[in-house]
Amino acid sequence: MKKNSKKFLIAALVIIGSIGYLMYAGIKETSVYYLTVTEAKASSVMKSGEDFRMEGHVEAGTISLADDNLGARFHIKDDSNFIPVAYRGTIPDMFSDDIDVVVQGYYDVKGGVFRAHTLLTSCPSKYEASEQEDKS
Numbered sequence: 001m002k003k004n005s006k007k008f009l010i011a012a013l014v015i016i017g018s019i020g021y022l023m024y025a026g027i028k029e030t031s032v033y034y035l036t037v038t039e040a041k042a043s044s045v046m047k048s049g050e051d052f053r054m055e056g057h058v059e060a061g062t063i064s065l066a067d068d069n070l071g072a073r074f075h076i077k078d079d080s081n082f083i084p085v086a087y088r089g090t091i092p093d094m095f096s097d098d099i100d101v102v103v104q105g106y107y108d109v110k111g112g113v114f115r116a117h118t119l120l121t122s123c124p125s126k127y128e129a130s131e132q133e134d135k136s
Helices: 002-030 036-042 131-135
Strands: 032-037 053-058 072-078 082-088 100-108 115-121
Touching: 002 053, 032 036, 036 053, 036 082, 053 082, 082 100
Parallel strands: 032 053, 082 115
Antiparallel strands: 053 072, 053 100, 072 082, 100 115
């Protein structure tokens, strides 16, 4: 009876250890800094080569699409700062001048550009009630 309980305890510890490792690896893989342009410029993450997310506004007139339409170069800005972005991948339909975006990638110190591998656009969050709802 003791042999079976010892085997069960070892198996339980292996399972618990495996689950713990998978949770740790999953959290580490998906956790990245989320910064504004100004916060990113002031942060050490810009020099580390680490992946991070940055939110901002696409500066009007700075978009340059790749010849194959699988990338773009543009500036992302907030109130007082901007950072040039080089994105490679499928461009979202709503991507245009003067739209809020979130980019994920790393800052290339030598090139002076943020190398993005993910580009997300924000939908306008204005909700306007219809006339029927106003009457009720």
